[in-house]
Amino acid sequence: MDNTMIAKGIKYLASIDPDIQDAVELIGAPAPRIRPHGIEALVSIIISQQLSTEAAASIMAKVKNLLPDISANSILKTPPEQLRAAGLSRRKIEYVCALAEAIKTNRLDLEALKQMPDSEAINHITQLRGMGRWSAEIYLMFSLQRQDIFPADDLAIVIALQKLKGLEERPSAKEARVITEHWSPWLSVGSLFLWHYYRGAP
Known part of the structure; x- marks a missing residue:
């Protein structure tokens, strides 16, 4: 916005x-507040779940230092212990890897999300493990710039x-x-x- x-x-x-x-x-x-759309924004949203803004930003900075190019392939090639050292919990590592796998296999089509109505896009995102309604709505608000x-x-x-x-x-x-x-x-x-x-x- x-x-x-x-x-x-x-x-x-x-x-x-x-x-x-x-x-x-x-x-x-x-x-x-405008965020780019794509996997990096979704990873950031997963990290921010149930954390303060400051704590989430600190962990995201460490993840970006570990993975300068955040992509499905780079995530899936990274040993879990390295993500753990960056500050991700075991559960959030599972969520981030599930997200990467869904994008790699095109089960989550990031480009198609842009054209979907709000309710359809939310349903599409919430099919992923660890991505609830809050996560989907944050992505729609800040990455897809949805108004309502x-x-x-x-x-x-x-x-x-x-x-x-x-x-x-x-x-x-x-x-x-x-x-x-x-x-x-x-x-x-x-x-x-x-x-x-x-x-x-x-």
């Missing part, structure tokens, strides 16, 4: 949601939504989707704003 897309989305969201309008006046709009994605399983998002809306309890993923359904077709910008709010809200 570039600045133009974010500005358009924030303007729309502020016009229909007073809580966002008030919050934008306090902390401003979020910065763009809301990763409700993200802890920071639901915490921020609770604070933004003044809720007594943290909403479940299902409740969060209901609370924000009127943000469509700008759910991706709304999600980006919630991460921004999580880090910068007074």
Whole structure:
């Protein structure tokens, strides 16, 4: 999502949601987040599962140092103990290798993903071991630049939504989707704003 897309989305969201309008006046709009599409982005998403942003970035840097060219072949040729030394858990090594194998055998068609509707692309990605809905939605948001994605399983998002809306309890993923359904077709910008709010809200 570039600045133009974010500005358009924030303007729309502020016009229909007073809580966002008030919050934008306090902390401003979020910065763009654009990732390249492809295996490197998916490996990064696997690494970031259930980790802080800082910890995930540290491990990803070590993986890129180990594999300057992250590809299906380079992953499958790398001994697991080297990936383990870079910081990946055994389970995430299994997920990364399963991803590489799926791409190598064309069970996961990265180019075809670009043309699929959101729901179809999410279903295609979540067929892979270790790739749940959150992982698929993050890839669609940041690598495929889809406009209407809301990763409700993200802890920071639901915490921020609770604070933004003044809720007594943290909403479940299902409740969060209901609370924000009127943000469509700008759910991706709304999600980006919630991460921004999580880090910068007074």
